[in-house]
Amino acid sequence: MKWPLVSVLVPCFNHELYIEECLLSILQQDYDNFELIVVNDGSTDASASKIEALRQVYDFQFYQQENKGVSAALNNALSHARGEFVITHDSDDVMLAGRIQRQVSYMLDHPEVGLLGAKVIYIDSNGKPLKHKISSDTRVQRWSFDELLADAYAVGAPVALYRREAIDKVGGYDPSIKVQDFQMTLRIAEVGYKVDILPDRVTLYRRHETNISKTAYKSQLTYDLKVIEVYRDNPAYEAGRLAIINKALKESVVMDKKFARGLFASVPVHRWNRLTWKRFRHFVFKYSKPKGAQ
Structure with a gap:
């Protein structure tokens, strides 16, 4: 059996308004060597039923757990993941076309990189683009551990692609840290992997009152x-x-x-x-x- 190169993990909590658009944006990527793993983290709205309806059509992995937080949901998803690379994607965001192909290609060419980020386009709760300052810098940024610590810079879930061996080397996600991106960014840099940020905009990041x-x-x-x-x-x-x-x-x-x-x-x-x-x-x-x- 051919194993996927990429595992896309989507933890979901009470995002019934956005989960369908989120999952379809992943499933409709122009890259097919990936698996999708969704974990419902004890949602109390209709998220679970909407995920299950899509699963009946697209046959991805879907697991449910009591509400334990994002880190625990990601560890749950990781326990089922088989990919060499891992994408964590928030359940209220939208993955732009070509995102997986672009980031995977970069990681294959740069084996020293353990975590790869990118840029986002901000949208409101209805999906309308928000005005924000856009950098004209087209260079790839490389961050050292000391720079990441000094700026408290986290490669966020909406843009992160991890090398699975890097996640395993630092012991996965700490369930006691429910806002997990910052800790994982630092840990991966601390053990010697490079952390790079592409100038590409790969995700529509939704800003709303429940952020x-x-x-x-x-x-x-x-x-x-x-x-x-x-x-x-x-x-x-x-x-x-x-x-x-x-x-x-x-x-x-x-x-x-x-x-x-x-x-x-x-x-x-x-x-x-x-x-x-x-x-x-x-x-x-x-x-x-x-x-x-x-």
């Missing part, structure tokens, strides 16, 4: 700080800690000013960078109520 960055920025902050704690002796640690705090400030200066105030106080002012000061200006001016406002 983790909007709904769980406090827990994401906790997870990210836990991830870098093991690297406290690395010279890039403090820069990475500030980068993580800056991410949390993006939402908290709007959603929870008391929490934001505590984040600002947790970093000595002399260590603030331009982004921290930008967040602080938003905190003080942009989101302050005018005098006399009720």
